[in-house]
Amino acid sequence: MRFTLKQFVSSLALTTLSAAFVMGSTFTPALADDPAFISFGAGTYDWNRQKDEGVELRVEYRHDKKFFGIFKPFVAVAATNSSSSFFVGAGVLADIYFGKRWVLTPSFAPHYYNGGNTKLDLDYALEFRSQVELAYRFDDRSRMGMSVSHYSNASLGKTNPGTESALLYYSMPVDFFN
Numbered sequence: 582m583r584f585t586l587k588q589f590v591s592s593l594a595l596t597t598l599s600a601a602f603v604m605g606s607t608f609t610p611a612l613a614d615d616p617a618f619i620s621f622g623a624g625t626y627d628w629n630r631q632k633d634e635g636v637e638l639r640v641e642y643r644h645d646k647k648f649f650g651i652f653k654p655f656v657a658v659a660a661t662n663s664s665s666s667f668f669v670g671a672g673v674l675a676d677i678y679f680g681k682r683w684v685l686t687p688s689f690a691p692h693y694y695n696g697g698n699t700k701l702d703l704d705y706a707l708e709f710r711s712q713v714e715l716a717y718r719f720d721d722r723s724r725m726g727m728s729v730s731h732y733s734n735a736s737l738g739k740t741n742p743g744t745e746s747a748l749l750y751y752s753m754p755v756d757f758f759n
Contacts, residue, residue, distance in 0.1 A: 615676060616722055616754035617645040624728075624748030626661045633701035635663025637746045642757075643674065651675045657690060657710075666696030666703070668732070670710060684724060686714040692732070705738030714750060724752040 619642060626637035639659040647653050652673045659668040672690020679685065694708040709732070716726025728750055733743040 618752040620752040622748035629745040705734035
C-alpha cells in the first residue's frame with residue numbers, strides 16, 4: 582500500500598494525539614515552573630493542497646510568563662524554500678499537559694506575510710496562523726514534538742487560498758529575559 586504525504590501526516594497526527602490521550606490520564610494547564618523556550622521547527626509547507634509544496638523553517642521565542650492564568654506570548658519567524666515566502670508574527674499559546682511528559686500546545690498568531698508565486702500566493706500581507714503541537718517533554722524540560730498549522734487571511738484579500746504546514750519541533754529552555 583502506498584501513502585501520500587497528506588495521508589502520512591494525517592495518520593501521524595492522529596496516532597500521536599491518540600497516544601497522548603492514552604498515556605496521560607490527566608491534563609493540566611501550563612506548569613508554573615515552565616521555562617521560556619527557543620523553538621526550532623522544520624517540515625513540509627503546503628502539504629494539504631500541494632500547489633507549492635516545499636520546506637518551511639521556523640524559529641520561535643516562547644515566553645514563560647502567563648496572563649489570564651494560561652496564555653503565554655510568543656514571536657515567530659518562518660520562511661519557505663518553494664515560493665520564498667516569509668512570515669513574521671506574534672501571538673499566544675497555551676501548554677496543556679497530559680501527565681508529566683506529553684504537552685499539547687494550541688496557538689494563534691497574526692503574521693506579516695511576504696512572498697508567493699503563480700502556484701500559491703496567500704493574497705494578503707496579514708495572515709493568521711493557527712496551530713496545534715503535540716510534544717514529549719524530557720527531564721531537562723526540552724521538548725520534541727510535531728505540529729500542524731494553517732495560514733489564512735480570513736478573507737481579507739480578494740481570495741483566501743490558505744495553506745497548511747506540518748513541522749517537527751525541538752524546543753530548548755532558555756532564560757534570556759529572567
